Amino acid sequence: MELIIDRLKKQYGSKIAVDRISRKLTPGVYGLLGANGAGKTTLMRMLCGILKPTGGSVSLDGFDFSSEEYRKALGYLPQDFGYYPNFTGKDFLMYMAALKGLDKNSAKKRCRELLNLVGLESVAGKKVKTYSGGMKQRLGIAQALLNRPKLLILDEPTAGLDPKERVRFRDLIAELGERNIVILSTHIVSDIEHIADRILMMKDGQLIFDGTPYEVGGDLEHFYLEQFGEVE
Numbered sequence: 235m236e237l238i239i240d241r242l243k244k245q246y247g248s249k250i251a252v253d254r255i256s257r258k259l260t261p262g263v264y265g266l267l268g269a270n271g272a273g274k275t276t277l278m279r280m281l282c283g284i285l286k287p288t289g290g291s292v293s294l295d296g297f298d299f300s301s302e303e304y305r306k307a308l309g310y311l312p313q314d315f316g317y318y319p320n321f322t323g324k325d326f327l328m329y330m331a332a333l334k335g336l337d338k339n340s341a342k343k344r345c346r347e348l349l350n351l352v353g354l355e356s357v358a359g360k361k362v363k364t365y366s367g368g369m370k371q372r373l374g375i376a377q378a379l380l381n382r383p384k385l386l387i388l389d390e391p392t393a394g395l396d397p398k399e400r401v402r403f404r405d406l407i408a409e410l411g412e413r414n415i416v417i418l419s420t421h422i423v424s425d426i427e428h429i430a431d432r433i434l435m436m437k438d439g440q441l442i443f444d445g446t447p448y449e450v451g452g453d454l455e456h457f458y459l460e461q462f463g464e465v466e
């Protein structure tokens with residue numbers, strides 16, 4: 235499986251948010267790191283086909299990102315995910331499953347599996363408005379997995395998770411990354427260090443580093459601050 239990003243660009247007026255990024259990705263977990271405004275969300279939204287690029291293209295195994303095949307292979311957790319507070323966790327997932335075109339029986343089965351996977355089975359019948367931030371985030375991850383995506387894109391997925399949830403999340407992502415392409419963004423360096431196989435660092439719309447946490451030489455936080463000119 236291969237995701238090919240070719241000279242992808244997004245420009246808003248005179249501001250270039252993503253500056254002709256090219257990269258081939260194979261299965262694994264990719265941590266997209268960058269300061270606020272580096273272009274992470276813009277890049278991810280283009281990879282999800284919900285934001286039209288100014289130039290360039292993206293394809294997954296030869297299918298262009300505007301195609302039905304690409305959309306079917308994609309799972310996405312946006313940064314500002316809209317939950318329905320009066321839905322129960324289970325109803326919310328069933329609703330998302332219907333939107334994604336799953337038939338009722340397979341939706342029921344898949345929802346049960348996913349609630350179990352993200353550890354929400356005991357609160358599945360409770361309303362989302364009673365959930366903690368971390369629980370909502372786990373529900374968001376579950377909905378992104380409904381269609382068994384080959385390409386999973388998660389924008390700031392670790393926001394709001396407590397330490398125990400972080401460990402659970404890390405294990406889940408590592409497992410998914412064995413056979414799928416998982417791209418997750420964050421501006422919290424320590425979150426990515428233990429999760430990602432590769433680190434993609436963004437600054438001013440460009441990829442300024444692409445390598446393994448090992449290549450960084452041990453201290454990612456220091457390396458990151460160096461790249462962003464915040465170390466004397």
Ligand SMILES: Nc1ncnc2c1ncn2[C@@H]1O[C@H](COP(=O)(O)OP(=O)(O)OP(=O)(O)O)[C@@H](O)[C@H]1O
Nearest residue numbers: 246249251268269270271272273274275276277421
């Ligand atoms: N709709 C828009 N119109 C104009 N400029 C935009 C728009 N969306 C993003 N930008 C600009 O593009 C740049 C990249 O923004 P983006 O949201 O992709 O960054 P980010 O790395 O995701 O940051 P954050 O971590 O804050 O989400 C920023 O300078 C931002 O101000």
